[in-house]
Amino acid sequence: MAESPVLILLGRELRSAVRERSIVVNSILIPVFLYPLLLWGLFTALTVVDGLAERARSRVAVHGVPEAHQELLDSLRALPAIELVESTTVEDAERQLRAGELDLVADLEAAGASSPGLAENFRVRLLYDRALERSRRARARAAGVIERYRERWLSRRVEELAIPRAEVVGFRIDPHSVSTGRQLGTLVLSEVLPLFIVVMVALGCFIPAIDTTAGERERSTWETTLILAASRRDVVVAKYLYVTALGFVAGALNVIAMFVTMAPVVAPIVAQTGEDFAFSLPVLAFPVMVLGTFVLALFFAAAMMILAAFARTFKEGQGMVTPVFWLALVPLLFGQGSESTLTPATAAIPVANVAMMLRDAVRGVYQWPLIAETLAVTLGIVVLCLLVARTMLRFEDFLIGAYDGSFWRFLRERTFGRGAASRRRVGRALT
Amino acid sequence: MITVQVEGLAKTFFDEARGAIHAVDGVSFECRAGTIFGLLGANGAGKTTTLRMLATILRPTAGRARVMGHDVVAEPEVVRRSLGFYSASTALYPRLTARETLEFFARVNRYPRERVGARVDELVERFGIDRFESVRVEKLSSGMKQKVSIARTVVHDPPVLVFDEPTVGLDVINALEMQDVIRALRAEGKTIIFSTHVMSEAEKLCDTIVIIHGGRLLASGSLEEHRRATGKHYLEDIFVQYVREGG
Numbered sequence: 001m002a003e004s005p006v007l008i009l010l011g012r013e014l015r016s017a018v019r020e021r022s023i024v025v026n027s028i029l030i031p032v033f034l035y036p037l038l039l040w041g042l043f044t045a046l047t048v049v050d051g052l053a054e055r056a057r058s059r060v061a062v063h064g065v066p067e068a069h070q071e072l073l074d075s076l077r078a079l080p081a082i083e084l085v086e087s088t089t090v091e092d093a094e095r096q097l098r099a100g101e102l103d104l105v106a107d108l109e110a111a112g113a114s115s116p117g118l119a120e121n122f123r124v125r126l127l128y129d130r131a132l133e134r135s136r137r138a139r140a141r142a143a144g145v146i147e148r149y150r151e152r153w154l155s156r157r158v159e160e161l162a163i164p165r166a167e168v169v170g171f172r173i174d175p176h177s178v179s180t181g182r183q184l185g186t187l188v189l190s191e192v193l194p195l196f197i198v199v200m201v202a203l204g205c206f207i208p209a210i211d212t213t214a215g216e217r218e219r220s221t222w223e224t225t226l227i228l229a230a231s232r233r234d235v236v237v238a239k240y241l242y243v244t245a246l247g248f249v250a251g252a253l254n255v256i257a258m259f260v261t262m263a264p265v266v267a268p269i270v271a272q273t274g275e276d277f278a279f280s281l282p283v284l285a286f287p288v289m290v291l292g293t294f295v296l297a298l299f300f301a302a303a304m305m306i307l308a309a310f311a312r313t314f315k316e317g318q319g320m321v322t323p324v325f326w327l328a329l330v331p332l333l334f335g336q337g338s339e340s341t342l343t344p345a346t347a348a349i350p351v352a353n354v355a356m357m358l359r360d361a362v363r364g365v366y367q368w369p370l371i372a373e374t375l376a377v378t379l380g381i382v383v384l385c386l387l388v389a390r391t392m393l394r395f396e397d398f399l400i401g402a403y404d405g406s407f408w409r410f411l412r413e414r415t416f417g418r419g420a421a422s423r424r425r426v427g428r429a430l431t
Numbered sequence: 432m433i434t435v436q437v438e439g440l441a442k443t444f445f446d447e448a449r450g451a452i453h454a455v456d457g458v459s460f461e462c463r464a465g466t467i468f469g470l471l472g473a474n475g476a477g478k479t480t481t482l483r484m485l486a487t488i489l490r491p492t493a494g495r496a497r498v499m500g501h502d503v504v505a506e507p508e509v510v511r512r513s514l515g516f517y518s519a520s521t522a523l524y525p526r527l528t529a530r531e532t533l534e535f536f537a538r539v540n541r542y543p544r545e546r547v548g549a550r551v552d553e554l555v556e557r558f559g560i561d562r563f564e565s566v567r568v569e570k571l572s573s574g575m576k577q578k579v580s581i582a583r584t585v586v587h588d589p590p591v592l593v594f595d596e597p598t599v600g601l602d603v604i605n606a607l608e609m610q611d612v613i614r615a616l617r618a619e620g621k622t623i624i625f626s627t628h629v630m631s632e633a634e635k636l637c638d639t640i641v642i643i644h645g646g647r648l649l650a651s652g653s654l655e656e657h658r659r660a661t662g663k664h665y666l667e668d669i670f671v672q673y674v675r676e677g678g
Contacts, residue, residue: 002541002544003538003544005539008535008538008539009539012524012527012535012539015526015527015531016524016525016526016527019526019567020526219522219524219525220519220520220521220522221521221522221523221524221525223488223518223520223521224521224522224523224524226488227486227487227488227511227514227516227521228511228536228539228540229508229509229511229512229539229540229541229587230508230539231507231508396489396490397444400488400489413447
């Protein structure tokens with residue numbers, strides 16, 4: 001049985017691809033190592049910054065401390081992270097705070113008539129600059145000390161007055177989240193996963209789409225391909241499958257790498273924050289993710305190849321395809337960070353619809369009619385791109401690389417330019 | 432046996448600034464098996480455009496061309512299978528090794544699958560590629576690349592071979608080697624269509640010399656026939672006379 005020309009051509013493309021460093025880096029290494037390195041780097045940086053900030057002492061000025069509460073000053077002095085600074089008046093201290101010479105001003109005031117039962121009760125006004133991290137940190141430190149002191153003093157007083165503790169405390173806010181660690185993990189995954197899949201699939205298609213079109217022209221192998229005993233259609237199909245395959249591989253590797261990474265790398269780091277995360281996905285999410293990654297790869301491969309095919313050099317190709325990459329990411333902003341799910345309207349927005357479908361799947365939401373709409377819309381655009389590509393292939397001057405690598409010049413000259421009619425008549429390409 | 436027939440072949444390009452450009456204007460000729468057919472012309476004469484139409488890279492604006500009886504417009508794939516095309520603009524795939532390159536061209540040009548290995552072995556030995564058959568093309572010297580390029584042109588054993596200015600950029604030794612290869616291929620019964628603007632090459636190699644200028648065919652015949660027709664001995668003088676008369 002005769003070998004399929006598409007398979008022979010595809011095999012050649014793939015073999016060449018795995019020997020090209022930029023393709024291996026973009027389509028395989030980045031998707032595999034991005035999560036561990038990015039997350040490790042991010043958390044390490046945060047820890048370092050946090051550690052440096054923790055070492056800095058907070059400059060605090062305290063005013064109006066009642067005689068009965070001098071112990072509060074001792075408590076503040078006892079904390080090494082706080083440095084008590086003298087200032088003459090509250091106004092003067094506030095001026096120093098605004099000038100950045102102080103981090104916090106604690107202004108104490110007797111409660112007086114508002115607290116008739118507790119004669120020595122007091123109120124504290126904390127002045128700080130919320131625009132400054134060190135001032136916010138000083139507020140947190142001082143508030144903690146003052147709160148603990150107030151609790152101790154209150155306990156002593158209610159004991160002296162023989163009042164039940166519960167009556168003094170009144171009501172307190174006791175927040176309790178009903179979500180489990182698994183649900184928190186799902187929330188994180190649903191925000192991160194679709195975004196990374198879209199970016200990785202686009203990145204996975206980016207270099208191969210340029211390499212197999214503009215790159216071939218630059219290396220003078222485009223004409224070599226045109227003289228092969230394969231139809232133009234077979235050549236284009238093989239190239240398209242090749243770009244799609246690498247885009248899909250990039251997306252799939254990324255998902256696998258994320259799961260491999262989440263448990264050993266991210267979970268322990270997140271655990272340090274006191275949150276309890278568990279990362280898992282509903283079983284049905286996997287086929288939906290595979291489907292989503294595949295249609296994204298089909299979409300990006302088609303869109304990027306159409307533009308890159310006009311370029312004469314790799315650099316021109318990058319210039320033409322880069323806007324597609326960023327434009328494709330814009331719809332992703334829809335619904336990001338919100339509770340929204342796919343709707344008939346959002347399912348019609350390319351790229352965003354697949355991202356939302358993936359997010360729903362991670363959350364265990366499967367709206368099959370809308371998933372069908374999403375796939376239909378994306379595949380519809382892919383078919384449209386392929387029809388455009390087929391039309392372009394009929395133009396000989398496109399095939400031989402005219403138009404100075406410009407898509408717009410192609411449109412202009414083909415539609416309105418001098419000789420456009422003649423071009424259309426005689427410029428048809430052989431198949 | 433006539434292997435290539437060209438009748439009134441024409442190609443017009445359109446340029447926004449210059450309008451219609453008639454690169455080839457009604458060229459007709461025939462080529463026979465076991466002969467070297469030379470297209471002689473200055474740069475821009477229309478040689479490469481003519482050959483690219485034969486190789487089905489370009490579609491003729493008018494006229495027709497047949498390779499082994501197959502029309503270049505109606506059956507481009509079959510024509511490409513019957514043809515080996517060598518030119519400076521058809522580079523090798525840089526990331527394949529020499530052997531992979533030959534295997535790829537044999538398979539994609541439909542050489543019988545079960546004989547691909549033996550055919551590649553034969554060409555590797557014939558062109559002395561065995562020393563670097565596992566080296567990627569991008570790492571080969573120009574001389575080595577030239578050998579692989581010739582081997583990939585003939586690997587599917589096509590009856591017609593097109594060499595478009597094959598010695599451009601080659602040093603003397605490599606250029607002479609190329610000429611030897613072309614002679615050997617003629618001896619095997621191949622039809623060779625050979626374009627050049629180097630008169631001495633045409634003199635030494637070609638059985639038939641066609642002089643092409645401004646897209647038009649000015650004269651066709653053997654070197655002796657051209658000498659008789661013009662009364663000049665050297666091809667350079669013959670060429671200049673035809674161009675002056677034709678221009």
